[in-house]
Amino acid sequence: MELHVVINGRKDLASQLYQQLRDAIESGRLAPGTQLPPSRLLAEQLGISRKTISDTYAVLTYENFLVGKIGSGTFVNARIPISRRKQSHTDFASAELIDYWHNLKSPLRHPTLEGMARYDFIGGATVKNQFPDEEWRRCTQHALRQISNSRGYYSQPEGLPALREAIARHISFARGVVCVDDDVVVCNGAQQALDVIARVLIRQGDTVAMEDPGYSPARLLFSAQGANVVGVPLDDEGIRVDLIPDGTRLIYVTPSHQFPMGMPMSNARRVALLNRAQQLGAIIIEDDYDSEFRYEGRPTDSLQSMDDRGNVAYVGTFSKTLLPELRLGYAVLPPAILEAVIIAKQLTDCHTSTLPQWALAKFIADGYLQKHIRRCLGIYAGRRERILARLNSDLAPWFDVVPSTAGFHMAVLCKVPVNIALLIELGKKVELGLYSLAPFFHDAESKPGLLLGFGAIETLDIDPALDRLKSLLNQLS
Structure with a gap:
């Protein structure tokens, strides 16, 4: 890889080279410890004499910007302080919007x-140490073989067919979700699923109702997209459906394990919620983030499995069952919004990385996930x-x-x-x-x-x- 240096004309070559290298070091573009090209290679790249390169390196070494290591080459001095460009966001026309994002604080940001x-x-x-490294390694090797046999094109925004089928089988078996693989959209975690669904359904000023207390990253996401987010109180049975305001377009709930309080939504409350959504013409997002871990009582149906009108978008994640770092989640979408969400996802990120998708499809199909x-x-x-x-x-x-x-x-x-x-x-x-x-x-x-x-x-x-x-x-x- 060639070092980015631009030389103009044939005059004052040493001065041009010196200034560009020094600016690159001081700005941090050439990071401390970076090895510079040998003088012969840089001379060939720039079309100037090797002596000019050597002399410039010598001056920068004398000034402590570079350090020579016998037998290894010339490196940027690790002790050079980096000067950052000073600039205030208030200089820009979008200062008010930048301020808004600066002031958003998420209470669930994990520490290093x-x-x-x-x-x-x-x-x-x-x-x-609970993660099944050996099984995942075998599935990743399978994924690499699949990718080596591909044509090298971009993949589908809705996800690989193999993974969509594996997810549909898994959640139908484990959570009673009523779906086929064509209903599934693979996302970069549940948070992206919430994002693309909201992009399709809400405009500036639209009302979104969610549980209060509730999942703050979802509230912040809906607010950032311009929604009027209304917190709806809870009781022992879950969200107070009677307090969901008229005009609501989107309702976000965690019925199986309410976040953060933990209680499940009662069956009667689920029926009432579905009826209220139908009255409003609203979509319900059911975030079923960790209910596969059940310790007592009979399993509860997913809200989606009770929906016979196409009002529920079911969102799940593998961050809780596997690892948050994998960033793999999914949405099972009603027909009315499926194609729109796929288009929104394509515009957002084209598609989720296929390597972990192939690996997860194999991981589920071989029974490792269960x-x-x-x-x-x-x-x-x-x-x-x-x-x-x-x-x-x-x-x-x-x-x-x-x-x-x-x-x-x-x-x-x-x-x-x-x-x-x-x-x-x-x-x-x-x-x-x-x-x-x-x-x-x-x-x-x-x-x-x-x-x-x-x-x-x-x-x-x-x-x-x-x-x-x-x-x-x-x-x-």
Whole structure:
């Protein structure tokens, strides 16, 4: 690969070369540690003498911009400070819009590995050592063979047929979703599914109704697309359907494992929700993000399986069953919006990467996914039981558990006044990651409490973590 240097004319060549190399180093375009081409190769590339190149390298080395290593070559000095271009967004016509995006804060942004606490109750994450590396490696090798035999064209925006078929079979079996492979659109995680559905259905000022408290990234996404997002309160049966306002075009719910509180939506409430959507002419997005992990009670039908009018778009993800880093999700769409969503996805990203698609299709077809889910279910069940045992014994003076039967997080509400913000800050000092419920409330009055995820904390770490939590609560008391 050639170094990007532009020489104009035949005059002052050394000065031109010096200035361009120095500017590239100071701006960071040539990163610290980058090896420069040998003088002979750069001379051939630029059509100037080798002596001019060598002399310029020598000057920059003398000024500490470059460093020569005997037997290795010439490198950008790793100790050179990089000067960044100073520019304010207020200089642009879109300053107000840029300000809006600057001020958006997502409460579910995961920290880097270095930012994780020793004992972390973060939601929506799993322990990496549970991932079936060997099986996935075999499926990835299969994917590479499939790609090597392809013609090298862009793929379908709706996803590979093999994966769409595998997803349709899996969710029909595991969740009772009524679908065929042609109803499935493969996405880069559930978040992209929400994005492309919203692009098709809402315009500036349209009303979107969602549970309150609810999944904040969805609320932020709908708001960013110009929607008027209305938070609808919950009760023990789920979303208060009678409070969904007239004029609503889109309704977002998590009926199987309400996020963040955890309760399932009752059957009667589901029927009422479907009827209300039909009255409004609204589409319901059913986000079924982690209900494959069920611990007690009879399985509940998906909302989509109860829909005989084409009002429900079912959204799922493999971030919870496999790994968030894979960024693979899907939507099962009613016929009225299917083709429109496919076009919107094509305009957004053309298509999802085919390598993980081929691998996941093989992973599901060979039974590895079901085997992995069963294994994780046993692990999560043990963690859940241990946390519940502690919450119902020595932590009972402080917290009430919101009943839930699925997923790998639970919500706990404070029985007595607790400064949750201070508790979280104190937890950081003892390597304890705690997360408040407050960011998930929008219009409804916030209830003090914690969201306790148990996917990313090892089973043997639960008691030491909860011991630290109890100690902090005693300090605050």
